[in-house]
Amino acid sequence: MLLSFYSSIVNERVEENVFWYHYDLSRHTAEALLLSNGVDGSFLLRNSNKGSDCYALSVRAKDSVKHFHVRQQFGKYSFGFNEFPSLQDFCSHLANQPLLGSETGNLIVLRFPYPRQVEEPSIYETVCVHTVMQTGRHENDLVPNAPALGTKEGYLVKQGAIIKNWKQRWFTLNRNELKYFKDKMFVEPIRTLDLTECSAVQFDYSQERVNCFCLVLPERTFYFCAKSGAEADEWIKILRWKLSQIKKGR
Template structure:
C-alpha cells in the first residue's frame, strides 16, 4: 500500500516535470521575442528559469501583448496622462504595475478622472478581476470586448468602451533649431530639480455646507493635480468654484456638525465642510487630499 502510494506520487511528479519541460520548449519563441523588444523588461521576462511559474509569466505577458490595449509596465501617472489628454469617457488600457510581478491594473477614464481597478494573475485560476475569474487571457479580453459596467463602493459607474492602444501614429518630422543660446551660466545638472504634480484624479458627489446660507447641497467634485473643483451637476462644464490645494493647510475628519462621514478642508480664509455617502468614500477623499497637501509641503522644503 505504501509502495503504491509512493509510486503514484512519483508518477505524478514525472508527469508534472514533463509538462514543465514541454511548456519551456513551447514558450521559448515567445520569450526570445520578448527579449528582443526595446521596452523595459523584468526578471520574469529575461530569466529563463526552470520553474513553471517563470514560463507561465512569460506566456501571459506575451499573449497580453497581442492586444493593443495592453501597455506593459506603465506607471499610474503615465496611464492617467494618456487617458486624460488623449482619451475619452470609457477609454481604457491595461498596465502592469511596476512594483509587482503578475499584478496588473485596468485604468478607465470616467469623465474627469481615471479609475484604477486591480487585476491579478493566479497560476491556478487565471485572471482575478472584480467579482469574476477568467481562466485564460482570451477569456479576460473577451470580457472587456463586451463593454462591462464597473463600479467600486464609491464614485460613479464607468462603462469600459474604447481601448487605448499602446502605439499611436506619430509624425516623423522635427523642428529645426535656429536659436540656441544659454540664458544662465555656472549651472550644473546637479542643481536642476525636475518635478511635475501628479494627476491623482478623483471625482464624485459630495454634500457641501454653504458659506453664507448654512444649508447642505450636493455638488459634483473633481480632483486633478492640485485643483479641487465643484459643479452644480455632473454634466456642467463650468465649476462653481476651484479650490487651490497648494493653499490648503489641513484635511481631517469633522465631528463638530453632528453629521456622519464628514470631513473638512482648512484654508486661511475659510474652512470647507464636505460629507460623503459612506465612511469608506469619506476615507478615500481624505487620503488622496492629504497626499496632495503633503506633496505640496515636501516641495516647499
C-alpha cells in the first residue's frame, strides 16, 4: 500500500522527494498535527535537534506520538539496527516492513504519510480543529479537500478605511484568507484579505483604543482591536505563523 507513495522518488534529496518531510517542524507541533489531524499509523519525517545529519520519524500510535531517529551519513541512512544505502531503499523498507516496536512492546504500523501541504498549527486554545484524515483515505484525497487545521474565528473591532470609525465585525481565518463579515450570521464576507500579500502583523499602540494590532498589506494597513490583550496576542501569533509558512513556500 505504501509502496505507491514512494514510487516517484528518483534521487537522494529528501527535501524534494518525500512529501511527508516537514523540514524544521518542532517535536511539539508534530505531535499536535498527528494527534489532531491524523489517525493511528499516521507519520511524518522532520529535522532532529540531534544534528544536521539527523531526522526524526514521528508516528502516531493510539493516543500518543512516538519519535524515532534516522541518521544520514556518507549517503547512507541508519534507522534502528538497519542501514540503507539510499533513500529509495529506506522508503522501500517502510513500505514493505511497516512495523516498529515501541518501548511497551506494541507494534506501530506506518500506514498514512502525513503530507506537509496540509501542515497547520493546533497549538492555540481557540483554534478550531477539524479531523480530516480518515482510515483508508489516500493522500491525494486529503490534500485538495482538507480544511486548514489552523483556523480561527471571532469578533474584532475594525477601523474604517475612509471614515476612521470603529465597527465590530465577525472574522474567520482559514488557510491564507482572513475574511470579515457584517456579523456572524452573514454568509457573504464584506472583504477577504489575502495573507500572501501581507508583509507584517504586529501590536499597534498608535490608536486610542487598547488591545490593538495591525495587518500591513500593499494597498493599506488594517487596524483591529480585540476584547483582551490575550485575544489580540492569539490573533497575532497565528497570523505570524501563517506568514512564516508563506515565506517558506508551504
